[in-house]
Amino acid sequence: MFLKSSFSCKAAVLLMVIFLILSLLVGCNGDTEGDATSNEAALENGEVETPKEPVIVILEGGDAGFPSPFGHLPRMRGTVMKYVFDSLLEPDEDQCIPWLAEKWEISEDGKTHDITIREGVKWHDGEKMTANDVVFSFQYYLEHPPVFIGEVITQSGYIQEIEAVNDYQVKIVTSEPNSTFYCEAGMLRIIPEHIWKDVDDPYGFTDEGSVIGCGPFILTDYSKEHGTYRYEAFEDYWGPKQRVDVIEMVPVSDEILAFEGGDISIARITTDLLGRFENNEEFFILESPALAGTMISFNMNKNDLFKKKEFRQAFTYSIDKEDIIQKIQRGAAKPGSPGILPIDHQWYNSNLQKYDYNPEKALELLKEAGVEGSLSFELLVSEGAEVRVGELLKEQLAKVNIDLTVVAVDNQSRDARANEGNYEIAILSMGAWGLDADYLRTRYYSELEEGAGGSATGILGSDQGYVNPEVDRLCEDQLKETDREKRKQIIYNLQEVLAEDCPEIPLYNNYYIYVFRPDEYDGWTFMFDHAVMTHAKLSFLEK
């Protein structure tokens, strides 16, 4: 009796709870509809002269900082401010192309740069952009370095003279020729003098004026805590017409779920998910260039054996790169080149010494290096895929009597140990393999520290004990050579020497697989030096 009546009473309470939850759900359903209509209403305020629907592209957001050259975070390469601010040059799929600079002439001796600035460029507030703004931007950046600026530009005394010859002509004189200056200077964001000339603290400057650029998009909304951004096409843009009217960045919990639910316009997928989108007209799948990668690094100061070329070659012959690519990257990678620059690098030299998987050859070379019996080393790896790469390497190297002990730590610990030189052999995964080939110099040039007579720092940034005078010479030569074709030839030679020497062993370069709905938007493109399509300004402009 007691039990029975209490049940009915409790049941009533439970029913109430269910009712409450249901009513909440119903309320929510209505809500999503309201969402859609108000979105449309908001868009009608935009510039819709023709009856055509505005093109909206929605990207994965997350806070990447205040979108000014001084406020953005290291994440996303400053993309959030690059939509708003233009630079003298812009990377397309092949190289840096003229952008705000119509013409860029470099003198015979490589020291004088005559830059013709495009006419008819307007700032978002309607003012005219002139050579004075360009000169001002350079001078301002030298005093207040933005988040990122090429090292060559800030080198003391490197820029000796910078002046506006007339309204559309800038002349820069430098102390010596440097092949990286053109692109580095070309990537600097030009800021309006009439706004920034009175700003003393650019890092704290977040007024409306701080996001006035002359780029294709105007920032209309930014929320730091939500990590959201919204941009609208700038009507008076000087350059190629925008194919996208609105770019939005929103927080995303899971990229694939968000893409399938229509929350974002493009997503990066893994090979395992290909089946879901392949052979379906609704989707288009695009592979990026393989410009991220994983490599092996030797600390030659720890073990003299590492200094022997034969040993490093033997190590290279013992590695079955294809096997690693299939097992770890599920095929979504290309084998690393022994010349370091990846296959998809604009200056990749395909004609290099080959190191096909060959344990017998490796054993021969080890003998040449004076190795008798077995060897054992510690292999430092970081989290995730690197651990599995390490285990595979252990298996492969065991066949040539090299025993690897895999030590797995978190990213930061690995970085710290690498920086202190506290490792024997390490694996490192990182992006930015597509950058200017001068990174070969920053890694393998042995006299980076002036007067110290030091050795190369390698990929890990610490002194790794690698010295090769020929590499040094080629590194110097390519830096001074301002003729693009000649420099390319030097870089090709440099790769040949490195491929023979194997100071570090690139295992693979992985690519990203993108999926999007071509019906919604299909303008996606890459930059020659960077594989993330959503970071390419040209993805949103007419070709």
Added chain:
Amino acid sequence: MKNAGWTSRIMEYILTFMVIITLNFMLPRMMPGDPFLHLSAEGGEEVWAFTAEQRQYFLEYYGLDRPLPEQYVRYVTGLVQGDMGMSYYYKEDVSSIIMRRLPWTLMIVSGATFLSLFLGIVLGSFSAFNRESWKDKSLYLTMIVFSEIPAFLLGIVLLIIFAAGMGLFPLAGAMSHFANYTGWEQIKDVLHHAALPIVTLAMARAGGIYLLVRNTFTTVMGKDYIRTARAKGLSKGRIRYYHALRNALLPLVTRIALQMGAMVGGAVLVENVFAYPGLGRLMREAVFVRDYPLLQGIFLVLAFGVLGANLLADLLYKVLDPRTRGQE
């Protein structure tokens, strides 16, 4: 007598607080790596690595090259003056970064606390009144199972079923962006986004409350005064919800306070599942970039919250249970 009790209580809190501040300072610095050393980046993202010179410059600029005791003194002096420092990564005042994020965490934590309380009490008393029946047993099993599932896992399951599968809830974030909602519309929108995180957190936490309510209710129902009440011929409703409930709920007050730590811990994970802009998500970012001042600030605020909840429980208990008042 009464004053002495309070003084020792206050001393206890002060001591706890000092320990927390010290741990706050030490823990981030005990992690390997430093804020200006990144070779690798998360999830295929690309970062610019600092050169050795830049790194040295920043270490000096932020005083990280100084001996630890000196840094500690600076930290504590700053705190006393109400200065939590400047975030290395965001280049902004730690306090203002935290203040923007805190309300979101407060909302889901308090929402989940209330929801878990509600569920725990309703289901717990239901179980207690149906003790040993199949209803009690099956409910008991269900609640145990749910309370053992980690909050983030539960969150992923709910996300896949209710947000991705059925489309009833948004997939991420705390509000609809770029939509100009006002008033009631906006409240509804925020609640709609908070629903899944709150439910996740509440489900993961309701089990504990359920068990406590179920047990205390059973104990209370066997007490003499309940028998007296029944003998007086009071209605079942009055006995249960007036006489029994009041006494059964007392241990809950302590329980909620003690659970605050776990609740906040759960919120950190849940926020990351739902890309919810609270302190938990901020903490994850701060850990990744080794942003010491920001980490210290977040830990401090969270510790403050948990300690505050404990203090509140102490006080509330005295109000609710007259017996404890006489003792001191």
